[in-house]
Amino acid sequence: MSNSISLNGVSVVIPTIDRAEVLIDTLKDIINQDFVNYEIIVIDQSDEINFKAIEFLDSSKITCRYFNAHFKGLPQARNFGLKQASKDIILYIDDDIRCEKDLIRNHYQAHLSHEADLVAGGITEKGDIANDKVAGYFNKWTATAVSNFSSTVSGRCSHGKGCNFSIKKRALFKVGGVDELLNIGAALYEESELALRLEKAGYKAWFEPKAHLIHLAAPMGGCRVIKDWPKYMYGLGHNRAILVFRHLSPIYWPTALIRTLLLGISYSRLDKSIKPFISVVKGLNHGRKAARLRPLNTDLSGEEILMKEAQIIRSQSCDTV
Structure with a gap:
């Protein structure tokens, strides 16, 4: 090219x-x-x-x-x-x-x-x-x-x-x-x-x-997410799922998803709550659906x-x- x-x-x-x-x-x-x-x-x-x-x-x-x-x-x-x-x-x-x-x-x-x-x-x-x-x-x-x-x-x-x-x-x-x-x-x-x-x-x-x-x-x-670990992990799960399901062969899916879930566990320990793990699971699910869509490029405006x-x-x- x-x-x-x-x-x-x-x-x-x-x-x-x-x-x-x-x-x-x-x-x-x-x-x-x-x-x-x-x-x-x-x-x-x-x-x-x-x-x-x-x-x-x-x-x-x-x-x-x-x-x-x-x-x-x-x-x-x-x-x-x-x-x-x-x-x-x-x-x-x-x-x-x-x-x-x-x-x-x-x-x-x-x-x-x-x-x-x-x-x-x-x-x-x-x-x-x-x-x-x-x-x-x-x-x-x-x-x-x-x-x-x-x-x-x-x-x-x-x-x-x-x-x-x-x-x-x-x-x-x-x-x-x-x-x-x-x-x-x-x-x-x-x-x-x-x-x-x-x-x-x-x-x-x-x-x-x-x-x-x-x-x-x-x-x-x-675009930092400061110490709002559930929000951060939702975005991580959502965006990583787009990478996984849009670009990787199914053979890589299990290890890639397990790695993401382990990150959710780590951040739940940091947050001392189950919320980051729940958020990353939700993010993965929503990101999996988004991966089927074409990349979005909207008509933006600015002065x-x-x-x-x-x-x-x-x-x-x-x-x-």
């Missing part, structure tokens, strides 16, 4: 919610890249407009767009960003990252050099140690996407992690975008399910450690806020105080 035709640049899509201050640090690094042909698209799902981010983006010499989304959901934000992007490659990053100036260039070069349709970038998170083990593979027996994106060894992979992966826009459109059915709980496995669909369609994924960033994993905001409009909104807000 891949080819070596020239690509017209990179659209950096940043979904964000309730991380106003952290987002600014992310934007500082993304604006100061040593790559030329790129744009930044911020999809803000917060209840309040981030005026500081708009002012910061407006001061940049590159094309920057800020959208006040009329929806909430990470898969939705990725699909909305896809439809706004004007470049051939879309780089998805989280709103709580730090990176060097060569992040975008290394993603772009990996697409050209390895004729990749999806490039999984290197990621350092708290506690990670650089290693030479395989990165980005999928364990079918447990339905687990193994990351290890702190690896220093490039090569073929089966998936990328949501905070740092790039994909050719035409490939993402071809497979139907990110499945919005996975917008449950913490939106777990949405990037893994996408990668499995890409693989089925014949597209190629590549792990490039040089396309590296640090993921801060901010404790608040985003692009320009600097002049932001000043008016801010002025009106001050007048009403």
